Amino acid sequence: MSGLEWILLLSGVVSGATPILLATLGETLTEKAGFVNLSLDGTVLLSAMVAFMVAFETQNAILGFLAACLVGALVAAVVVLFSLWLGQSQVAVGFVLTLTTRDLAYFLGNPYTRLHGPQFSTFPIPFLSDIPVLGPIFFHHNWMVYAGLALIGFCWAYIYRTPMGLRLRAVGESPKASFARGDNPAKLQWVYALAGGVLVGAAGAAFSLCVKPGWGRPQGAEGTGWIALALVIFGGWHPVRAAAGAYLFSLLQVLGIYFQGWIPSVPAQVFQVAPFPLMILTLLIIAYARKTATQEAARRRLWMKSFLDFFSGTAPSALGKPYRLESF
């Protein structure tokens, strides 16, 4: 493969990763606050459909994008409403919604299948896009790709370097402590679930307005939400590592298409499975790294320690536990 082809391939990886990246960052934010939104997969589809529908009707991609963000926030709001207000299981409601929103997307999007609508056009960043190799890989895309890249840094800085981020992590680790400090845990979870929902909605828009323009059944965004959920864990609930996971997955996808000729009997979909065993492996390593025997063994072996450090991460301790005032 020549150098030019490699640059094209990597550029495809960067742009193709954008939807998954946005969804992964959104869910990381939500789960950092101790809330699980399992409705991702359907939400991505519904927001992709709404983004295209609104963009098509108004002939304005920006309006479509905004509508998608709104849909993402709305679905997240339903999960929060059922969980925090009605006291139902987050998992149950999220799961029901993931199926319902998917079917709702297919149902309402039916008249908009296989139409040509507006999409975000490429906007090379002046000067930066002229840099050899890096320019075409990173700075020759549409603005959603840039926004995704910028969001990685923003999320990291927000979560780990600002007072607001500290309060966010506090809710996820110990709502009790957060409450004692004077915060309202339920309110913070509302805020971050909605913020995460907005990003998941943006992920949908990134599909139907950029990566796989248009709408259809199947759209091609199917499964993205589940993959994003897996990548949040693979990333150990750390935005930068989760983002790295998103790019790694995108690379796998692109390579799968490139190398399909080598093993023609294996369909490209088989490669899509990769994040899921990795997710289970990460969870296993996280569990084992916590055990004292493992920690003892790792202290004596440097490679093992670095391996554990690389793969393990800590889940927010209060993840998925609905917070109730009477619980203390």
Next chain:
Amino acid sequence: MIWAGPSPGRPDDQASESKSMIQRHWKAFGLSLAGVLGFTTAILVLAGAPPLEAYYHLLKGSLGSLNKTGAVLTAWIPLTLCAVGLLYTFRIGLWNIGVEGQMIMGAIFATAVLRWGVESRVPLLYLAAAFPAAALGGGLWAIGAGILKTKGEVHEIFAGLGLNFVAQGILLYLIFGPWKRPGVASMSGTEVFPTDLRLSFLPGLRFSPAGLILAVIALLLTAWMFRHSRFGLVLKAAGSNPIATLLFGERPNRYMLLAMLLAGGFAGIAGCVQVSGVYHRLIPSISSNYGYLALLVVMLSNYNVFVVPVVAFFFTCLNVGSIQLPMMLRIDSSLAGVIQGAWVLVALAAIAWHRRKVRPEKEH
């Protein structure tokens, strides 16, 4: 352990014998149905379709003729089998989202056995062996998630979900690789099995009674187990208070694995019914999403074994009835899924609302 929230199931099938309980259940059922009809009508109006006509076609398409009803029963069998299995795992407080993959694994194991049976002189033997093999396949896949949970501290939702996709990957690999039809590998699946390796249809109907008998046996067996056996009691006890169960000399982890094994086994049999009694081959969409749908069925049934077959019947009517909607009204058949999901959501809201009213002092 994460997500140790409220236990998902509040199985109160024993208490439901009292008349007031049944009355209340039907009242909640009716109210949620009214809520769903309102929502669906709004959606239909939004999509520019005549609601009454849509309901008429849903009804006519599912119960309008003997053939259609046969199709409903054909779909009811795997859905009910999966849902029955889920009752065991919900009872012990496990969210067995992996039921989809367990069904796929069952279908794969069944296909493996049936492939050996091609050109054998005793095809019936292979057909009979396909069912336990499928139960084993589904059970093993479920035990995998169970061991990840009990030994590896991996939450069953992530383990199950991950294994679902792995099973889907294996399924696609087999269909496009080793088990492809001679010459062509395609999404239409493996080669069709000869007639003597299929479950026979009732004369004039495209529907096999053997599967129906299996599903009914599964229902009766489960109802008996929950009501009269020590196993059913310990499952419930371990689900609501694992530590007390441990103190009484029972091991909750062992019961978790057992519940998973049973759930996977039933899902596996559902997969075998799909292979041997419906499609007569292995196809990429062999599970038809029945595993995921079964989770909705069980939730809407409020984890009650006697309500499960009724809800499963309603759901399959919607699924089968919606098939002709694109042709008749030019609307997408996913309307069925929208109604089903909205129904469960409304029911969840109604249950929560009811709980608030009954025990207001506990809520804020």
